[in-house]
Amino acid sequence: MFALAVFTANALLLRRLAWRKNMLLAASYYFYMCWDWRFAGLLLAVAAVNYLAARKIEEAADGAGRKGWLVLALTACLGVLGFFKYANFFIDSTGRLLAGLGFHADLPTLSMLLPIGVSFFTFQGIAYTIDVYRRQQRAVTDFRDFALFIAFFPTVLCGPITRGRQLLHQFAAPLPYRAEAAQEGFFLILRGLVKKVFFADVLALHIVNPAFDQPGDYGSFFLIVAVIAYSFQIYMDLSGYTDMVRGISRTLGFELPENFDRPYQARSVSNFWQRWHTSMSSFFRDYLYFGIGGSKKGNVYINLLVTFVAIGMWHGAGWNFVVYGLLHGSIVGLERCFRNHESELGLGAIVRTRLYAVFAIAATFMFVAFSRILFRSDELDAAGAFAQALWRNGSMQTPFPTIGLAALVGAVLLHYVPKSWVAQAGSAFTKSPAPVQACATLVVMLGALAASPGASSFVYFRF
Incomplete structure (x- = not known):
């Protein structure tokens, strides 16, 4: 029913590009929040960090500035992925290593849920920012387009990991609709x-x-x-x-x-x-x-x-x-x-x-x-x-x-x-x-x- 509702709204808004993008963005966030509303802010934060970093990379006059903003974006995305997905693995592995060396180790593990799709939308943000750093694509000026790119409901949960140059231009000027x-x-x-x-x-x-x-x-x-x-x-x-x-x-x-x-x-x-x-x-x-x-x-x-x-x-x-x-x-x-x-x-x-x-x-x-x-x-x-x-x-x-x-x-x-x-x-x-x-x-x-x-x-x- 959700897909049918979005399809119908999309067909009605074909000639209203801004409204169409607003609808798709709202639908994408609604779709993600149906899985767990608490991580919608994380999805938005990944979009905001990579959007800002890419803009600053493109505006930077020197290599050090460009690299600094790239490092910031990579640290944020990989930090999110590492914290939610690998923190307990490293804690447990450290505890086992210490125990094997004869030390008593009672390290607490973290009780937390894994945000669904985190491996996919963080990588999508990383790929975009690196492409801008490598001058393989221009930074997006419309944050709504970029937020939609990160949260696009068909891909946000399980990919494919889409590159910015594959999808962003379709949001800015979508392909002609064909029956x-x-x-x-x-x-x-x-x-x-x-x-x-x-x-x-x-x-x-x-x-x-x-x-x-x-x-x-x-x-x-x-x-x-x-x-x-x-x-x-x-x-x-x-x-x-x-x-x-x-x-x-x-x-x-x-x-x-x-x-x-x-x-x-x-x-x-x-x-x-x-x-x-x-x-x-x-x-x-x-x-x-x-x-x-x-x-x-x-x-x-x-x-x-x-x-x-x-x-x-x-x-x-x-x-x-x-x-x-x-x-x-x-x-x-x-x-x-x-x-x-x-x-x-x-x-x-x-x-x-x-x-x-x-x-x-x-x-x-x-x-x-x-x-x-x-x-x-x-x-x-x-x-x-x-x-x-x-x-x-x-x-x-x-x-x-x-x-x-x-x-x-x-x-x-x-x-x-x-x-x-x-x-x-x-x-x-x-x-x-x-x-x-x-x-x-x-x-x-x-x-x-x-x-x-x-x-x-x-x-x-x-x-």
């Missing part, structure tokens, strides 16, 4: 709903959650399938959310970037991160990896490890996420070393064969899937317990739920079908008469009600 765009957006919403309810939620209920909650109760083969199922669950969950976000935005007349490009067709872990959650991975590439030197300054392999540990920590405050980042950073470093010496090893012809491509895709997927044992587990000990059960429970026979296996097979097929098929399905929907679209929508909705295991939040809401 076809609204239909395309509606198809994206339906596609996202199918991914979430028919695949992600079903996989979670029937395979993933039981296996990870009680790994000792299941045989090794079931646990292996659960690892694979989790990779498709999280893909269908986040890409489904992104589809819905992009669809809602398109119905309002705004274009958001795609966030996934068939990640499980990647032929290397490096390529996987170029396809997976691209708004997040490109953020770390552009603002951290390049910022600390990339391949031009310092040790490129150390830079890669730092970047991937940061990616792991972005996802959660736990040693399991640190190890997850170290694993991925190490493999990406090894792949880089291999590429540098490929010709010397005489492997150039081999890596261009179809057989090698199939092997590379399978090996990459299996590494990504099994490393996600760390990602799915609450802590390092839980990941170890799951791995131990995976290794020891070979003789246990576990029946597979039919609906779970059907969802897994369907998710695999949906991921690997040619892109052209999906595009054709979207085109057929938008060109169909209204009664046909209504029937298709009704079928999806009824199917979602029948298949839905109950209310289930999106996986990335925890980040």
Whole structure:
């Protein structure tokens, strides 16, 4: 109902740009406050700090002044993120370290809620301010536009992490509204709903959650399938959310970037991160990896490890996420070393064969899937317990739920079908008469009600 109300108001205010922006800003803050009204001030503060810092950076006459305002904005955003997301992790880790050294440590932890979407809207503000500092975009002069950019309700909770140059100009002078765009957006919403309810939620209920909650109760083969199922669950969950976000935005007349490009067709872990959650991975590439030197300054392999540990920590405050980042950073470093010496090893012809491509895709997927044992587990000990059960429970026979296996097979097929098929399905929907679209929508909705295991939040809401 909320999205329908905003869509209707947006359509009525198409020719009144200022009123339209006021409505979208009010709707965005209302939407965020429905989750927790207490953090609306935090959202506004992040917008105000980055808006002011960017203006001052652009006005500063010397490099020291520009850098000072950049440091202020980065300190504010990273301070917010660090306090709410990582304070207890560092307190707990310090306590364990002191206890390991023989000191009595009874450090109090902080009792506080994590503001939903904080990892996303703080990074959006950071990206904008750094872009202004690098002179890659001009500072915005209208605070309302910038506040809307930070709080825009489709993206504020779970991304994609949109760059200022991708969205701000659309607020200042929105793209011409097209009826076809609204239909395309509606198809994206339906596609996202199918991914979430028919695949992600079903996989979670029937395979993933039981296996990870009680790994000792299941045989090794079931646990292996659960690892694979989790990779498709999280893909269908986040890409489904992104589809819905992009669809809602398109119905309002705004274009958001795609966030996934068939990640499980990647032929290397490096390529996987170029396809997976691209708004997040490109953020770390552009603002951290390049910022600390990339391949031009310092040790490129150390830079890669730092970047991937940061990616792991972005996802959660736990040693399991640190190890997850170290694993991925190490493999990406090894792949880089291999590429540098490929010709010397005489492997150039081999890596261009179809057989090698199939092997590379399978090996990459299996590494990504099994490393996600760390990602799915609450802590390092839980990941170890799951791995131990995976290794020891070979003789246990576990029946597979039919609906779970059907969802897994369907998710695999949906991921690997040619892109052209999906595009054709979207085109057929938008060109169909209204009664046909209504029937298709009704079928999806009824199917979602029948298949839905109950209310289930999106996986990335925890980040």
